[in-house]
Every structure is written in C-alpha cells, then in structure tokens.
Amino acid sequence: MSTAAAPAAGAVTVLVSRRVKPGHEAAFEQACAAMTAAARPFPGYLGGQMVRPDPEGDDEESNLYHTVFAFDTPEHLQAWQNSPERAERLQVIGTHTLSSTQLREVSGLGHWFTPAGSAAHKPPPRWKVAVVTWLGIFPTVYFLFLTVAPFLADWPLLPRVMVITLLVVLLMTWVVAPRLTTWLKPFLYPLQRDKT
Structure with missing residues (x-):
C-alpha cells in the first residue's frame, strides 16, 4: 500500500498487526492489496503502508505483518469499518492468518x-x-x-x-x-x- 495524502489535523491512524500462516505470505499480501483497493474510494481515506516482517528477525516476529492506514475523521473510519466491502475482504485475509487481528487506533498527535x-x-x-x-x-x-x-x-x-x-x-x-x-x-x- 502507498500513502495517498498527508493526514489532516483530526485524522485517525490505525495500526493493524496480523500473524500470517507460513507459506501464505504472497496470498496474504494480495488480499491486503485488495483491501486497500476497496478502501481507496471511501470518503476520507488518506492512504496506508504495509510493514513486512524483518527477514532476519527472530522466529516470533518472522510472520508478523503490520499495516498503518488513516482516515480524515473518526466518522469516515467508522463507515469503512462497518462496510460490507471491508467485511468481505476481512474474511479472505482471515484464511491466511494464525491469530486474531490486533488493531490500535491513534487519533491525532x-x-x-x-x-x-x-x-x-x-x-x-x-x-x-x-x-x-x-x-x-x-x-x-x-x-x-x-x-x-x-x-x-x-x-x-x-x-x-x-x-x-x-x-x-x-x-x-x-x-x-x-x-x-x-x-x-x-x-x-x-x-x-x-x-x-
């Protein structure tokens, strides 16, 4: 994913961490790309970035992916989070992950x-x-x-x-x-x- 715009002053940034099944990395990244493509047309979407695991990291971090994305307001973020488009893509992503998703919202500086x-x-x-x-x-x-x-x-x-x-x-x-x-x-x- 790539950043689409500079965050606004009241933007909500979300950090999502997912542990991926061994051998599912390519399919997981494709599913995340589809998630980004689905989010892009939504009002207030500012962009995002995927952080891949460090290939030289320890075993515990070897399959842990992080995604950072932002919306301009909490209301626009909520609309995306409640959308059927997101739910559909979360089901696909879930088939490639080992554990429940960890999501953390950070609103403003x-x-x-x-x-x-x-x-x-x-x-x-x-x-x-x-x-x-x-x-x-x-x-x-x-x-x-x-x-x-x-x-x-x-x-x-x-x-x-x-x-x-x-x-x-x-x-x-x-x-x-x-x-x-x-x-x-x-x-x-x-x-x-x-x-x-």
Whole structure:
C-alpha cells in the first residue's frame, strides 16, 4: 500500500498487526492489496503502508505483518469499518492468518502525549503539543537521516520519504513520545502534576 495524502489535523491512524500462516505470505499480501483497493474510494481515506516482517528477525516476529492506514475523521473510519466491502475482504485475509487481528487506533498527535493509565488528564493545549512534538521529531528525523537515509540514497524520492516518515511515526509512538511525556509532564500538565 502507498500513502495517498498527508493526514489532516483530526485524522485517525490505525495500526493493524496480523500473524500470517507460513507459506501464505504472497496470498496474504494480495488480499491486503485488495483491501486497500476497496478502501481507496471511501470518503476520507488518506492512504496506508504495509510493514513486512524483518527477514532476519527472530522466529516470533518472522510472520508478523503490520499495516498503518488513516482516515480524515473518526466518522469516515467508522463507515469503512462497518462496510460490507471491508467485511468481505476481512474474511479472505482471515484464511491466511494464525491469530486474531490486533488493531490500535491513534487519533491525532495529542495521543503521543497522553500519560499511560491517566484517562482523567485533560489534553494539553495544542501549542504545547506542537512544541513537544517538534522536540521529539527533530532529533528523531536527524537520527534517521544519519543512520537510515544513507542506505536509501539510490531509492526514488517517494519511497525514501515513505520509509523515513513511517519510521518517525513508529519511533515517536512507542519510543520518543512516552519518554518526553514523562520528562516534560510538568510542562504539559502543570495544574495536575501534584495529583499524580
């Protein structure tokens, strides 16, 4: 799958993880391509990207596929998720997978800076999210340009940008943002720091 458009400010990004049966990889990827083709005409579909398993990874990760896709609003995502087109293609995909699908929704950048297990926190102001997002993205992108980008130098521009931005999102979501949330909690939640 390929990214079709830049996510809007209120876009909903979904990460889907599926463990594929050995020997079913090609059929699974074809079924996922059909799923993408079915989603593309739906209102608000912004695009997506498949992340294949690392061929040199351990046995536990050898058949674990991830798909990241986005819709511009939760309502458009819901319309796709409730559609017969999606249900039909999920049945086909299910014949190639070993376990139930793991689905995680991430709505907006504010999710990056929501402390784990603290649903009572009021979201920080957008300007603070913007500042802390930049503090996370700047060193992350710089690190990727030093380490990953040289290996992609011969690739066309669009695939290079897709790989780098996908790595930025994954690193921000699971590595950088959780640490920044802890370190900068007094800045993000100044009125709530004494309650936690």
